[in-house]
Amino acid sequence: MTTGLLIVQILNGLQFGILLFLVAAGLTLVFGVMDFINLAHGVQYMLGAYLAVTFVGLTGSFVLGLVLALAAALVFGLALEFLVFRHLYERDHLDQVLATFGLILLLNQGVKMIWGAAPLSVPLPAFLTGNVALMDGILYPTYRFALIGSGLAVGALLWFIVEKTRTGMLLRAGASNAPMVSALGVDIRKLFMIVFAFGTMLAGFAGAMAAPILSVEPGMGDTVLILAFVVIVIGGIGSIRGAFVAALIVGLVDTLGRSFMNDLLRLFMSAPSARATGAALSSMLIYLLMAVVLFVRPEGLLPARGRT
Amino acid sequence: MTLKFTLSLGAGVLALGLATAQAQEPLKIGVVSVLTGPAASLGQQVRDGFQLAVDQNGGKLGGVPVQITVIDDELKPDVAVGKVRSFVEGGKVDFVVGPVFSNILGAIAKPVLDSGAILISPNAGPSTMAGKACHQNFFVTSYQNDQVHEVLGKYAQDQNYKKAYIIAPNYQAGKDSLAGFKRYFKGEVLDEVYVPLNALDFSAELAKIASAKPDVVFAFLPGGLGVNFVKQWSQAGLTGKVPFLSAFTVDESTLPAQQDAAVGMFGGMTWAPNMDNPQTKKFVSAYEAAYKIVPGSYAQQAYDAALLIDSAVKAAGGTADKDKLRAAIKKADFTSLRGKFKFNTNGYPIQDFYLVKVAKRADGKFQTEIAQKVFTDYADPHAKDCALK
Numbered sequence: 001m002t003t004g005l006l007i008v009q010i011l012n013g014l015q016f017g018i019l020l021f022l023v024a025a026g027l028t029l030v031f032g033v034m035d036f037i038n039l040a041h042g043v044q045y046m047l048g049a050y051l052a053v054t055f056v057g058l059t060g061s062f063v064l065g066l067v068l069a070l071a072a073a074l075v076f077g078l079a080l081e082f083l084v085f086r087h088l089y090e091r092d093h094l095d096q097v098l099a100t101f102g103l104i105l106l107l108n109q110g111v112k113m114i115w116g117a118a119p120l121s122v123p124l125p126a127f128l129t130g131n132v133a134l135m136d137g138i139l140y141p142t143y144r145f146a147l148i149g150s151g152l153a154v155g156a157l158l159w160f161i162v163e164k165t166r167t168g169m170l171l172r173a174g175a176s177n178a179p180m181v182s183a184l185g186v187d188i189r190k191l192f193m194i195v196f197a198f199g200t201m202l203a204g205f206a207g208a209m210a211a212p213i214l215s216v217e218p219g220m221g222d223t224v225l226i227l228a229f230v231v232i233v234i235g236g237i238g239s240i241r242g243a244f245v246a247a248l249i250v251g252l253v254d255t256l257g258r259s260f261m262n263d264l265l266r267l268f269m270s271a272p273s274a275r276a277t278g279a280a281l282s283s284m285l286i287y288l289l290m291a292v293v294l295f296v297r298p299e300g301l302l303p304a305r306g307r308t
Numbered sequence: 309m310t311l312k313f314t315l316s317l318g319a320g321v322l323a324l325g326l327a328t329a330q331a332q333e334p335l336k337i338g339v340v341s342v343l344t345g346p347a348a349s350l351g352q353q354v355r356d357g358f359q360l361a362v363d364q365n366g367g368k369l370g371g372v373p374v375q376i377t378v379i380d381d382e383l384k385p386d387v388a389v390g391k392v393r394s395f396v397e398g399g400k401v402d403f404v405v406g407p408v409f410s411n412i413l414g415a416i417a418k419p420v421l422d423s424g425a426i427l428i429s430p431n432a433g434p435s436t437m438a439g440k441a442c443h444q445n446f447f448v449t450s451y452q453n454d455q456v457h458e459v460l461g462k463y464a465q466d467q468n469y470k471k472a473y474i475i476a477p478n479y480q481a482g483k484d485s486l487a488g489f490k491r492y493f494k495g496e497v498l499d500e501v502y503v504p505l506n507a508l509d510f511s512a513e514l515a516k517i518a519s520a521k522p523d524v525v526f527a528f529l530p531g532g533l534g535v536n537f538v539k540q541w542s543q544a545g546l547t548g549k550v551p552f553l554s555a556f557t558v559d560e561s562t563l564p565a566q567q568d569a570a571v572g573m574f575g576g577m578t579w580a581p582n583m584d585n586p587q588t589k590k591f592v593s594a595y596e597a598a599y600k601i602v603p604g605s606y607a608q609q610a611y612d613a614a615l616l617i618d619s620a621v622k623a624a625g626g627t628a629d630k631d632k633l634r635a636a637i638k639k640a641d642f643t644s645l646r647g648k649f650k651f652n653t654n655g656y657p658i659q660d661f662y663l664v665k666v667a668k669r670a671d672g673k674f675q676t677e678i679a680q681k682v683f684t685d686y687a688d689p690h691a692k693d694c695a696l697k
Contacts, residue, residue, distance in 0.1 A: 002519060004519065005515060005516065005519045008511075008515040008518075008519075009512055009515055012509070012511035012512050012515060013512075015511070016509050016511070019509075109344075112344075112348065116349070117343075117346075117348035117349045117352060118349035118561060118562075118564055118565065118601070119346070119349070119531070119532055119535045119562060119564075119565035120564065120565050121535065121539060121564075121565040121566065121567060123567070123568075124543065129543075130545075131543075131544070131545040138515075138518065138519065139518070139544065139545045141540075141543040141544055141545070143543060144511070144543075212539070213509075213536070213539060213540055213543065214508055214509070214535075214536050214539075215531075215532040215533075215535030215536045215539070215565055216565070217346050217531075217532050217535070217565075218345070218346060218348075219345060219346050220346075220532070223506045223508060224508070255509075255511070255512045256512075258503075258512045258513070259512040259513075259515070259516060262499075262501075275500060275502070276502075279478045279501075279502040279503075280478075283478070283504045
C-alpha cells in the first residue's frame with residue numbers, strides 16, 4: 001500500500017460521499033421540514049440522469065444539457081407535488097410510504113417505456129475528459145474532481161441559503177417545529193412546495209452529474225435511495241450539516257473499506273478466507289456504522305436543532 | 309343410390325375437414341424471459357430473436373402455425389415458477405423456450421419437464437443440468453456457462469500473461485466465473501476481487517488495478533455493473549494500458565451505453581454479429597430493421613432455438629410422437645447462425661468458441677467482432693456425469 005494509492009482512495013471516498021450528499025440533502029430537507037417520507041426521491045435521481053441523457057444528446061453540449069435537465073427536473077418535481085404529494089402531507093407515514101413506493105414502480109416502468117430497458121450513457125464533456133497526474137504515474141479523472149468541486153459548491157450554497165436567508169430561517173424553524181411556524185402566519189404550503197421542488201432538483205442534479213460515470217438504467221435510483229437513507233439517519237434527520245458530514249463519512253468508510261479490508265484481514269488470516277470475509281465485511285461496513293450511531297446517538301451525529 | 313353417394317361424400321368431406329383441423333392445431337410455445345428490471349434488455353433480445361425467426365417463417369415452425377405465449381419471469385424464481393406452472397398446466401404445451409438466467413432455469417425446469425413439454429434454453433447453461441441433472445427433454449442452444457469464462461482463461465494463458473487481476477460480483481456465478489478463468493490461466497493471480505452485486509462506483513478497485521500493474525485484467529461484470537466499470541475504466545486512463553478480457557461485460561446489450569469506452573475490449577462468445585456467413589448477414593440486417601438495435605448472442609441463440617424447433621417438427625411430422633421429435637432435435641439439422649452446431653449427449657452444444665473484440669461500425673453503432681478462435685468443437689466437461697446416451 002503506497003501513499004499515492006491511499007490519496008487516490010481518499011479522493012474516491014470523498015467523491016462518492018459528495019454524490020451521496022447531493023441525493024441525501026434533498027431527502028433530509030423533505031423528511032425533516034415536512035415530516036414526509038419520500039421513497040420516490042431515488043426515482044427523481046434516476047429521472048435527472050435520463051433527462052441529462054436526452055438533453056445532452058439534443059443540444060450536444062453537456063453544460064446546456066445539464067441546465068435544461070435541471071429545469072425539467074424542477075418542473076417535474078412541481079408537477080408531482082401538485083398531483084401527488086400535496087394530498088399526502090396530512091396522512092400518516094405508512095400512507096406516504098405506500099404512495100411513494102407506488103411512484104417508484106410507476107416511474108421505473110415509465111422510464112423503461114420511454115427510453116427502453118437497455119442502459120444508456122452520457123458522454124463526458126470534452127473539457128473535463130482526461131486525467132490529472134497526482135504523483136508517480138497515479139492518475140485521477142478530471143471529471144471526478146469536477147464532481148467533488150460542484151458538490152462542495154452546492155454544499156456551500158445550501159449552507160448560505162439555510163443559515164443566511166429568510167427562507168433558510170423558516171426552513172430551520174420548520175424542521176424544528178412546523179406547526180408553530182404555521183401558527184405564526186407563514187404560508188407553510190408554499191414553503192413545503194419550495195422545499196420539495198428544490199429537493200427534487202438536487203436529486204436530479206445528482207443524477208445528471210452521475211450520468212457520465214454511472215450506467216443510466218431503470219432502477220438505478222433504488223440503490224442510491226437506500227444509501228441516502230443511511231446518510232440521513234447517521235447525520236440526523238432534517239440537518240443539512242449532518243447530511244454533509246455523514247455523506248462524507250459513509251463515502252470514505254465504504255471506499256476505504258473496499259480497498260483495504262482485504263489487506264488488513266490478511267495480516268491475521270489466510271488469503272482466501274480474508275478475501276471472503278473482506279468482501280462480506282466491506283459491504284456491511286456502512287450499515288454497521290449506522291447501527292453504532294443509532295445505538296450511541298439515536299438522533300444522529302448533527303441533529304437539526306430543537307428537534308426531539 | 310344418389311342418397312348413399314351424397315352421404316359418403318359428406319362423410320368424406322367431414323373426415324377431410326377433421327384432418328385439416330387436426331393439422332392446423334397450432335404449436336403451443338411458451339417463451340420465458342426477463343422483461344422487467346435492469347436485465348430486461350437481455351430478455352427482450354431473447355423474445356425478439358425468437359419472434360423474428362417465426363415471422364420470417366410466415367408464423368409457422370416446421371410447417372405448423374405457432375401460438376407463442378410470452379411469460380415475464382421478472383428475474384424472480386418464485387414468480388417464474390408460479391407463472392410457468394399455470395401455463396404448462398393450462399393445456400398441452402409443446403415447447404418452452406427460456407430463460408435468460410440460470411437461477412430461473414433451476415426453478416422452472418421441473419414443472420416444465422414434468423408436464424412433458426420440451427425445454428430449450430436460449431441462454432442459461434448451468435453445470436448441474438449438464439451433468440447429473442440432465443434430462444432427455446432439455447436442450448441448450450447457447451453454451452455451458454463455464455465455457456465462456458474458460459475462453460478468456462485459455463486466451464490469457466496462450467498470450468503468456470504472467471500476472472492477472474480478476475474481478476467479479478460476490479455471488480455464486482461470480483465465483484464460478486473466476487474459477488473457470490483460473491482453470492486455464494496458470495500465471496499468478498495478483499488479486500481476486502468480489503464486489504457487491506449492486507456496486508455503483510469502481511474507483512477504489514480501479515485505483516488498485518492501476519497501482520498493481522497487472523499484465524491482464526479479467527472481469528465478469530454483467531449488465532449495469534459492466535457499464536459502470538467500463539466507463540470508469542476509460543475515465544481512469546487505463547484504456548490501452550492493460551489488456552481487458554471479460555465475460556458478459558461488453559456485449560450488444562451494454563455497448564449502446566459503453567460506446568467508445570469499450571472499443572478494443574475483449575469478450576468470449578460463440579458468435580458475433582460480423583460472423584462471416586450468409587445466414588448471419590440476413591439475420592443481423594433483419595433484426596436491426598425490426599428492432600433498431602444490433603442483436604447480441606441472446607437474440608442469436610433464441611433465433612437458433614426457433615430454427616431448431618422448425619427443423620425437428622418438420623422431420624418428426626409434428627409433435628405427437630415424442631421419441632421421434634427428440635431424435636430429430638438431437639440431430640440439430642438446421643443452419644445455425646454460428647455455422648457449426650451439434651448436440652452432445654447431455655443436450656448441450658459442441659461448438660467453437662471465439663475471442664471477440666468490441667469495434668465501432670461505419671454507421672456509428674457498436675458491436676463485438678470475432679478476433680480469433682480459441683476452442684474448436686469444445687464440449688463441456690460435465691457431460692460425462694450425464695446418464696443419457
